[in-house]
Amino acid sequence: MVWARWCEGISSCSGAGAGAILGLLLLAAVVGLGIWAIVVFNRRSHKGNGAMAIARERYARGEISREEFDRIKKDLS
Numbered sequence: 001m002v003w004a005r006w007c008e009g010i011s012s013c014s015g016a017g018a019g020a021i022l023g024l025l026l027l028a029a030v031v032g033l034g035i036w037a038i039v040v041f042n043r044r045s046h047k048g049n050g051a052m053a054i055a056r057e058r059y060a061r062g063e064i065s066r067e068e069f070d071r072i073k074k075d076l077s
Helices: 002-005 016-045 051-061 066-076
Strands: none
Touching: 051 066
């Protein structure tokens, strides 16, 4: 029998072992995909933060002049 030859060396040839392994692999894939999605979302949401965002806020509040803002923008790009 083909199944008997395939199962040589495996402790349980009932198929339950293979099903459990496939289930764990599927669970690991779903968890990994979820973690990946969270990391990508966090990277995208923090792109606006940083030196340029601070300069925009300071310019909007009137803390720096247009010339200073332009210089900062040029320096950061």
